[in-house]
Amino acid sequence: MPETTPPIGPSSAPAPGQRAATSQPPGEVHVRVLLHSYFKDLAGCATALEAVAAGSTLGQLLAQLYRRFPQLAAFERSTLLAVGVDYQTRDYVLAHGDEVSLFPPVQGG
16 A cells, blocks of 8 residues: 655645635735726726735725726626625725626616
């Protein structure tokens, strides 16, 4: 029977419900923000790269984006938010490399 050597240090695979560790500047988290639909037109861009303090929430990122793109602030209460492919609340803590999507409110009739 072949002998196996246990890994040294933490496992390279994250535990269920946790994110993989990534390299990041100390005290800072970099995220990519995708603006969808008419949010692109209001902001004048489809993508924004943002740096926030480590431990920042999605709500804090939004406040930063509203200062940068004040035209979006009018939709503060109705903007849909996702990180990766999952919708998130404003208390979600951001991680380095997260991809945040902002969707305008949907209307139908």
